[in-house]
Amino acid sequence: MDFIENSLLLKEKKSSKTSSKEKEKQPNRGAILAISSIPLVMTLGNSMLIPVLPVMEDRINISPFQSSMVITVYSIVAIILIPLAGFLSDHIGRKKVIIPSLIITAVGGFLSGWAAWRMEDPYTLILIGRALQGVGAAGAFPIVMPLVGDLFKDEEKVSSSLGAIETANTFGKVISPILGAFLAGIVWFIPFFSIPIFCAISILLMAFLVKRGNTEYEPIPFRTFIKKIKEIFKNEGRWLISVFIIGIILFFVLFGVLVYLSDILERTYHFKDVKKGLVLAIPLVALCLSSFITGKVIKKNKVLMKWITFGGSVLLALSITALSFFDGLWILISLFVLSGIGIGASLPCLDTLITDGIEKEQRGTITSIYNAMRFIGVAAGPPAIALLLKYYLEGSLFFILGGISLLAALLTFMAIKPEKTG
Numbered sequence: 001m002d003f004i005e006n007s008l009l010l011k012e013k014k015s016s017k018t019s020s021k022e023k024e025k026q027p028n029r030g031a032i033l034a035i036s037s038i039p040l041v042m043t044l045g046n047s048m049l050i051p052v053l054p055v056m057e058d059r060i061n062i063s064p065f066q067s068s069m070v071i072t073v074y075s076i077v078a079i080i081l082i083p084l085a086g087f088l089s090d091h092i093g094r095k096k097v098i099i100p101s102l103i104i105t106a107v108g109g110f111l112s113g114w115a116a117w118r119m120e121d122p123y124t125l126i127l128i129g130r131a132l133q134g135v136g137a138a139g140a141f142p143i144v145m146p147l148v149g150d151l152f153k154d155e156e157k158v159s160s161s162l163g164a165i166e167t168a169n170t171f172g173k174v175i176s177p178i179l180g181a182f183l184a185g186i187v188w189f190i191p192f193f194s195i196p197i198f199c200a201i202s203i204l205l206m207a208f209l210v211k212r213g214n215t216e217y218e219p220i221p222f223r224t225f226i227k228k229i230k231e232i233f234k235n236e237g238r239w240l241i242s243v244f245i246i247g248i249i250l251f252f253v254l255f256g257v258l259v260y261l262s263d264i265l266e267r268t269y270h271f272k273d274v275k276k277g278l279v280l281a282i283p284l285v286a287l288c289l290s291s292f293i294t295g296k297v298i299k300k301n302k303v304l305m306k307w308i309t310f311g312g313s314v315l316l317a318l319s320i321t322a323l324s325f326f327d328g329l330w331i332l333i334s335l336f337v338l339s340g341i342g343i344g345a346s347l348p349c350l351d352t353l354i355t356d357g358i359e360k361e362q363r364g365t366i367t368s369i370y371n372a373m374r375f376i377g378v379a380a381g382p383p384a385i386a387l388l389l390k391y392y393l394e395g396s397l398f399f400i401l402g403g404i405s406l407l408a409a410l411l412t413f414m415a416i417k418p419e420k421t422g
Contacts, residue, residue: 031151032161034205035144036168038098041198042141043172045105045133046074046378048180048191050258051277054266055188060116060123065390068259068382073127075379077134079372085139086146086368094147097139099206102199105136109195116189126192133195141169142371147210149355149367162355163295163348170288170344174281177262181277229365240366242415243350244373246309249408250343251377253316253401254287256385257336260397263389269329283336290344298349300356302418305349309416312349313409316342321402346408353416 053067089097112129115122148161183190233240258280265271265279290312298305319338326335354370388397 030205030209031211032164034202034209035147036165037202037205038102038144039141039165039169040172041102041195041202042105042137043169044176044179044198045109045137045195046071047173047176047258048183048194050255050262051177051181051280052184052188052191053259054263055184059188060121062123064263064386065383066123068386070126070130071255071259071382072379074130074134074137075375077131078138079375079379081135081138082142082368082372082375083365086142086365086371088139089143089146089368090365094143094150095206095210098143098147099203101136101139101143102203102206103136105133105140106196106199108132108134108136109192109199113189113192113195116192129192136199137375142368145351145355145367145371160295160299162351163292163298166295166348166351167288167292170284170291170347174284174288177258177280177284178274178277181273181275181280185273232366239416239418240354242411243354244370246313246346246408246411247350247370247374248377248380249404250313250316250346251374252381252384253320253339253377253405254343254381255378256381256401257283257320257339259382260385260389261332261336279333282333283340285340286337287340287344290341291348294345295348298352302353302356305353306412306416306418309346309349310409310412312342312344312346313405313412314342315339315345317402317405317409320398320405323398324402342405353418 049070053064053070056062056070057064057067085097085101108129108131110129111132112126115125115129119125144165145162148165152161179194180191183194261280261283262276265276271279294308298308316339319335319342323332323335326332350370354367385397388400
């Protein structure tokens with residue numbers, strides 16, 4: 001009896017030690033806070049400049065298309081480098097890519113701000129600074145999704161954490177126009193100088209709150225890695241490519257609409273500074289709340305994720321198309337709110353489908369390709385809207401955006417076919 005009791009006690013001690021070790025390995029709220037700061041900072045570094053674009057056009061004498069390139073150059077550079085950053089994060093570790101990328105982003109923001117402050121013709125150097133920010137963005141925000149997948153084994157925790165991180169991203173979009181308009185109201189180029197400050201905060205949070213043990217592991221050989229990537233696209237290519245295209249569409253519509261709204265608030269309704277920022281934030285608040293609620297609701301139910309994405313895309317298509325038939329600022333804002341809800345509901349579902357559907361060793365590369373696709377939408381939206389408005393195609397604008405939003409819904413319906421989960 002004594003022998004049996006002693007053996008049972010030993011088993012209990014071992015199990016308690018194992019469970020305590022597992023608890024130690026589990027990330028705390030501080031780690032999620034640190035990781036959430038990255039999309040927040042990257043969003044501020046880009047979206048904060050949208051209300052500044054009309055002011056920039058007047059101050060340095062550039063066209064609307066040239067000002068839209070301040071957003072687009074950032075995104076184009078990120079698109080090119082994101083797959084490389086994802087590959088590196090799979091091989092040398094997430095933090096070793098994220099922290100240097102945040103430093104590069106800070107340098108780019110400072111360079112753009114200095115050029116706007118000290119140079120008579122600063123446009124070219126502003127674009128170079130924005131390109132550097134794009135380099136940093138490539139190695140920071142896209143690595144967040146695989147990092148969350150590394151930290152949690154439980155799919156429900158992954159989806160809820162990704163929902164929180166997508167909420168941080170959308171919250172950044174909410175406060176960006178307000179903060180950008182407020183800072184630009186003091187001196188128009190101050191938003192550039194604020195970027196290094198935000199990056200420094202995020203660097204400190206990542207350095208102290210995200211433990212190395214949660215983010216480092218032995219890489220697989222390069223040839224094996226490439227073979228695995230090919231197998232993933234061979235077996236999962238249909239739904240993966242569809243998710244990539246849906247990501248492009250959602251961000252194309254989102255950033256195109258934001259640039260359009262910023263322009264008409266300034267030039268048609270004469271909203272300036274913080275007042276304009278507050279109105280721009282209204283549809284973004286809806287997007288933020290929609291992302292947060294969806295992240296809590298979907299858990300690990302991939303079938304539900306499909307139908308929420310489908311419904312969100314249909315809502316986006318209908319609300320955007322309806323803008324062609326109504327006039328008035330507040331009707332415009334109300335329909336933009338509905339479109340924000342549609343986009344916000346779709347994003348956490350797409351994030352979770354990608355993260356849960358890919359093995360850890362290839363997760364950084366695949367999710368980085370997905371994020372590169374999102375940046376294509378960000379890059380293409382502002383100049384596309386600027387060109388449509390330049391050639392007096394405003395009447396067709398919302399039909400075009402509504403049509404491509406409907407394409408996102410059709411792709412969701414036809415190509416994403418997850419197995420039922422309990």
